[in-house]
Amino acid sequence: xxxxxxxxxxxxxxxxxxxxVTPYRYISNRLEWSTFSTQFIxxxxxxxGSIPWHYGVVILLIGHLIGFxxxxxxxxxxxxxxxxxxxxxxxxxxGLLALIGSFILLMRRALSNLESSxxxxxxxxxxxxxxxTGVYIAVFNRWGMEWYLHTAVPWFYSLLTFSPNISYVSAxxxxxxLHVIGAFLILAFLPFTKLVHVLFLPxxxxxxxxxxxxxxxxxx
Amino acid sequence: MDVRxxxxxxxxxxxxxxxHTCSIACKNIWTDRKGAEYMWWNNVETKPGAGYPKFxxxxxxxxxxxxxxxxKIKLKAFGKLSTLLNIFFQPYMPKLDDYYHPWTYEYAxxxxxxxxxxxxxxxxxSLITGKKMEINFGPNWDDDLGGSRLYAExxxxxxxxxxxxxxxxxxxxxxxxxxxxxxxxACVAACPQRAIYKRxxxxxVLVDQNTCRGWRFCITACPYKKVYYNWNTGKSEKxxxxxxxxxxxxxxxxxxxxxxxxxxxxxxxxxxxxxEQALKVKDEELVNAQREVILNPRDEDVVKSARKNGIPDSWxxxxxxxxxYTLVKEYALAFPLHPEYRTMPMTFYIPPxxxxxxIQSMLYDVDDDYLIINKFNKLRVPIRYLASLFxxxxxxxxxxxxxxxxxxxxxxxxxxxxxNSGDVLKKVSLNxxxxxxxxxxxxxxxxxxxxxxxxxxxxxxEERDAxxxxxxxxxxxxxxxxxxx
Ligand code: HEM
Ligand code: SF4
Ligand code: SF4
Numbered sequence: 001x002x003x004x005x006x007x008x009x010x011x012x013x014x015x016x017x018x019x020x021v022t023p024y025r026y027i028s029n030r031l032e033w034s035t036f037s038t039q040f041i042x043x044x045x046x047x048x049g050s051i052p053w054h055y056g057v058v059i060l061l062i063g064h065l066i067g068f069x070x071x072x073x074x075x076x077x078x079x080x081x082x083x084x085x086x087x088x089x090x091x092x093x094x095g096l097l098a099l100i101g102s103f104i105l106l107m108r109r110a111l112s113n114l115e116s117s118x119x120x121x122x123x124x125x126x127x128x129x130x131x132x133t134g135v136y137i138a139v140f141n142r143w144g145m146e147w148y149l150h151t152a153v154p155w156f157y158s159l160l161t162f163s164p165n166i167s168y169v170s171a172x173x174x175x176x177x178l179h180v181i182g183a184f185l186i187l188a189f190l191p192f193t194k195l196v197h198v199l200f201l202p203x204x205x206x207x208x209x210x211x212x213x214x215x216x217x218x219x220x
Numbered sequence: 221m222d223v224r225x226x227x228x229x230x231x232x233x234x235x236x237x238x239x240h241t242c243s244i245a246c247k248n249i250w251t252d253r254k255g256a257e258y259m260w261w262n263n264v265e266t267k268p269g270a271g272y273p274k275f276x277x278x279x280x281x282x283x284x285x286x287x288x289x290x291x292k293i294k295l296k297a298f299g300k301l302s303t304l305l306n307i308f309f310q311p312y313m314p315k316l317d318d319y320y321h322p323w324t325y326e327y328a329x330x331x332x333x334x335x336x337x338x339x340x341x342x343x344x345x346s347l348i349t350g351k352k353m354e355i356n357f358g359p360n361w362d363d364d365l366g367g368s369r370l371y372a373e374x375x376x377x378x379x380x381x382x383x384x385x386x387x388x389x390x391x392x393x394x395x396x397x398x399x400x401x402x403x404x405x406a407c408v409a410a411c412p413q414r415a416i417y418k419r420x421x422x423x424x425v426l427v428d429q430n431t432c433r434g435w436r437f438c439i440t441a442c443p444y445k446k447v448y449y450n451w452n453t454g455k456s457e458k459x460x461x462x463x464x465x466x467x468x469x470x471x472x473x474x475x476x477x478x479x480x481x482x483x484x485x486x487x488x489x490x491x492x493x494x495x496e497q498a499l500k501v502k503d504e505e506l507v508n509a510q511r512e513v514i515l516n517p518r519d520e521d522v523v524k525s526a527r528k529n530g531i532p533d534s535w536x537x538x539x540x541x542x543x544x545y546t547l548v549k550e551y552a553l554a555f556p557l558h559p560e561y562r563t564m565p566m567t568f569y570i571p572p573x574x575x576x577x578x579i580q581s582m583l584y585d586v587d588d589d590y591l592i593i594n595k596f597n598k599l600r601v602p603i604r605y606l607a608s609l610f611x612x613x614x615x616x617x618x619x620x621x622x623x624x625x626x627x628x629x630x631x632x633x634x635x636x637x638x639x640n641s642g643d644v645l646k647k648v649s650l651n652x653x654x655x656x657x658x659x660x661x662x663x664x665x666x667x668x669x670x671x672x673x674x675x676x677x678x679x680x681x682e683e684r685d686a687x688x689x690x691x692x693x694x695x696x697x698x699x700x701x702x703x704x705x
Pocket of ligand 2: 398399400401402405406407408425441442443444445446447458563
């Protein structure tokens with residue numbers, strides 16, 4: 001029952017929220033769509049928090065995504081032992097960066113005189129928790145890259161094809177379940193908080209000419 | 221030729237009193253909001269001085285503006301790849317304390333306090349945290365050379381630093397600053413989200429509040445530090461050139477309220493195709509190259525191309541009677557601030573005249589040429605200093621402009637007291653008609669002469685919802701809590 005809750009109900013709930021609320025917020029109120037950067041008020045500690053956190057988490061998230069999108073290719077790559085070792089140690093390093101970064105971000109809220117809302121704390125606690133469980137898995141449940149491909153990936157495919165099959169994941173240890181809970185709580189929070197900044201990494205500008213004009217008569 | 225229209229402003233520094241009326245007018249209308257307390261879209265600085273934010277002209281620290289690299293001009297701070305790599309933390313962005321920590325006083329204490337021996341005091345409290353704070357810097361801490369050893373003496377334009385301690389020869393003047401609504405705006409180019417844009421019709425540069433995500437590259441990129449980060453809405457904001465006023469043919473709030481009547485606003489026509497080329501020249505040639513970009517609105521070819529580009533006839537007419545065109549191009553009296561930042565600013569400054577330095581022998585050394593400034597700089601405000609501010613080091617064009625201003629004074633003074641001023645006007649290639657015209661513009665000019673602002677044309681006006689328009693056009697109002705929920 002609990003497994004169903006964790007592996008079926010929560011994910012569907014979180015995904016539904018993200019899919020429905022995010023576009024609604026985008027259309028109805030973009031004035032509050034921002035990173036709400038606090039660097040302007042406090043910058044010294046932010047440097048040691050934001051940079052490790054983001055470089056860690058962004059690359060790791062991309063890693064999760066690649067494993068999900070191209071499982072067989074990744075499987076082939078990982079069959080080379082030294083490759084597996086290299087990639088695992090890179091991932092662990094990034095995980096540690098994210099862990100340190102998120103810890104610093106959380107403590108920064110508590111110790112500096114930033115104006116913080118309860119939402120800021122919940123969010124930072126969630127990402128810190130996520131980093132802790134992630135690093136724990138990497139250290140104590142070795143070769144996660146391997147078993148991720150045979151457990152989480154097929155399970156997630158089954159979710160997306162609306163034929164949820166939790167037998168892939170229900171036997172996994174508790175810490176993995178916590179990691180999944182954390183991930184989908186973050187996803188559920190995303191559309192309501194400043195986390196929406198994640199969705200619009202600006203890339204289009206790379207090909208644009210430098211100066212942007214808007215002409216009223218041309219309607220832009 | 222790609223003719224475009226631009227609203228531009230001229231400041232006659234000779235007449236600025238440093239009264240800050242302009243700043244207050246602007247603040248009351250636009251930045252009297254949460255998150256904007258520290259912003260002064262219009263501010264007035266004493267020069268020499270630190271300015272606002274502190275030492276904003278020090279681009280080794282703040283990395284604003286453009287630089288020439290090979291045959292290209294590039295943003296000084298970040299290329300496109302490094303924009304992405306630095307998106308999580310802005311290394312060169314000024315922090316709140318570089319501007320100042322905004323405060324108010326606990327006025328309520330004055331009448332709520334219990335009766336006791338000592339007078340009640342209203343202690344300063346932070347406008348950001350609401351907590352008690354100590355005031356140790358403000359937006360005009362260095363006004364009128366206050367704390368000159370700390371601030372004025374470290375002015376990056378000042379080479380003769382000793383002068384600050386030499387009370388016989390110390391100098392100062394004021395310089396009001398707004399966003400320059402540049403022709404090559406670094407803020408626009410730096411925004412990865414493409415939230416900042418230049419309006420095609422009048423050249424006003426705005427931050428679209430709906431698109432801005434608070435990446436803050438604009439703040440680093442603007443060498444004048446005229447884009448500000450609103451810590452409450454999480455978005456960037458800047459001077460909007462009072463477009464709701466200019467669209468209805470009224471002068472900007474700062475210009476309208478100006479006590480010294482030092483400001484002129486008008487339309488200029490320019491050739492958008494020539495902008496880039498004009499920015500690749502050597503530093504000393506920048507001002508003249510910029511003047512070349514500005515077109516003569518009486519020229520038939522220019523008018524033809526302007527019409528082809530859809531510039532309405534009324535705007536072309538206003539360009540003809542534009543005081544900005546007169547002062548910047550026709551008489552070459554007004555200069556852009558720090559042209560070497562290569563944003564091609566569209567506000568211009570007439571450099572201030574100043575008395576002669578107090579050296580006994582010279583005071584009595586009156587000869588015919590005496591009042592025309594020569595290269596041996598006898599003026600209290602060093603020419604080199606003015607050149608560092610207004611012409612990227614080209615002293616010659618500054619001297620030329622000052623000479624014209626001086627000749628104008630000599631001519632008018634002589635005329636008033638019935639004397640003959642000889643060929644003083646001819647020496648600076650002006651004639652009597654020019655002199656009368658400039659004299660009028662500097663002294664008697666009415667509202668309509670100082671501000672030649674055409675109303676926005678009907679076909680320009682949008683039929684969008686006003687609330688939405690407000691966000692698009694630079695001012696956002698946050699409705700919920702910070703960060704959602
Ligand atoms: C797409 C790539 C991303 C970009 C460009 C980005 C950018 C930023 C920026 C500019 C800030 C503001 C930092 C400041 O205060 O100045 C920020 C804050 C934050 N980001 Fe990201 N981010 C990205 C991805 C992520 C991801 C994937 C997560 C986590 C799921 C995340 C979580 C956070 C959190 C929690 C904060 C708030 C930190 C705090 O206020 O204490 N970001 N991000
Ligand atoms: S002064 Fe700064 S903010 Fe204004 S247009 Fe130029 S670069 Fe942009
Ligand atoms: S109102 Fe006019 S005179 Fe007064 S400080 Fe501003 S620009 Fe100078």
